Amino acid sequence: MKYSFRQLEVFLAAAHFQNITRAAESLAMSQSAASSALKELENQFDIQLFDRVGKRLQLNELGRLYRPKVEAVLAQANELEQAFSKHTEVGALKVGATLTIGNYLAVGVMAQYMNTPTHPRVSLEVANTSTIARRVRDFELDIGLIEGELQSSELDVLPWRGDELVVFCSPTHPLAQKTSLTDEDLRTATWIMREQGSGTRQSLSGACTACCRINVLLELEHTEAIKRAVEADLGIGCLSEVVLADAFKRGSLVPLTVPEHRQFDRQFYFILHKQKYRSAGIDAWIELCRQLR
Template identity: 60%
Template sequence: MKFTLRQLQVFLATAHHENISRAAASLNMSQSAASGALKEFESLYDVRLFERAGKRLKLNELGRQLWPRVESLLEQANELESDLNRHHDLGRLKVGATLTIGNYLAVGFMARYMAEQPGARVKLEVANTRAIADRVLAFDLDLGMIEGEINHPDLELVRWRSDDLVAFCAPEHPLAGRNQLSDADLLEQDWIVREPGSGTRQTFERGMHGLLTDLRITLELEHTEAIKRAVEAGLGISCLSRVSLQEAFRRGTLIPLAIPQRDFSREFYFVLHKQKYRSPGIQRWLELCRNFPDQTAPDKVSH
């Protein structure tokens, strides 16, 4: 074997940062040492892995093919080092979650995971479905937990659990006392919705098929809690995941609205890179999430 793990680390850091100076800084190396390691790696096999355009280094086709394999190899090397140092520690996990999952479910998973494995560390990033998928695709996250569906040849989408959206209003809203709403009722309301790119918005638009272009969408907000506060303030009605509304429904600060003719059911998914090494930590996280009790089932409201 002619290459070294250090050369692979420099290659990977350069692929991520597209700049040798930033790659060197991320590895605590001098720029000259990092540049030399990359040049030596390419010279060993008489190949070029990057296209150089000024200060930017963009992976060429060969480099893109090597990237996931190098990522997987270094992941296994890091796990081996972790096992040698700490016997069998699940180690550090980088998890991405969409806003509903991150704000209302993921903390419970983190607590259970870290209680099982003393010394384990979990870094959680919260963003919308599109952003989480992009981060998994770039190997910046070990796995994602998302609300929407995505399609990419390098990503694997694994069904996790069912969810549904619920329309709701403030207790003082004229619709609060209605048994159910017609499509005509929906068209007369001011709607407050999540931003494009979110899984919740994707499900809402699918559920409102045929009405979407005529709905009065007055506000688009990126945060679930901001939408709930806006509805409480009487600015309109909305439609969010049941997971995010359970406590407000119990307190009576928000009122569910029944729309039986509209289907707002959906699935939560795990998203993983097909070529990423599935470490024991990733496998345990997936198992833990699948076995975690569904807290929403007892409180479901028909709609």
């Protein structure tokens, strides 16, 4: 074999940090050793994987082509190492989830996944749909759980489960007295919404397209902040039923009935890089998610 796993690790670290010094630090190597490993890899095959601009390394077309293949090779090697050392095929996992899923669903799956004889670790990053998709594309996350529609030539987007968005307000809001909202109510209401790039905002915008633009007073990144703003009668909101169940039980918020022709249901999805190796850990995570009720 003309290359070593260490050389491949240096290549991926350099691709991630775009700087050989930072790549070396992440691998606990000296800068000279990392630089030599990368140079040897390129010289052995008479190729160039990076364009070098000063101290910055930028993947060229060839480097971008080989990066997912190297990711797959090292993922399989790491899984084999874990199987040898721990007698298990389920290992550590890097998961990304959008806000609703991360705060209300993913933690329960993490507990089940980690509750195995070897107690594999799971790291969870919570961000909006566009951020999670970008990090999965860059191989910084093994799998993403998102609540928005996504089109990407680099990612597999797999349906997971259905979800319903609920429009809501405080019990003292004028719309709380209406048995059903009209399109005009949706158009003229003041809204407290998630930010652009979130799955919730995307779904609501799609549902309300035909009744024209909604009037957004505040854009907030966190569901709890949106609920508090709506409780304070700053406007009405729209969030997943998963997020609102407890507030509805307490009576601090009330659901509003939207016009029947408006579609406020949506899908949650798994996203994975098309060229990423599907480890046993990823398959186990997906299965646990599908069992979730």
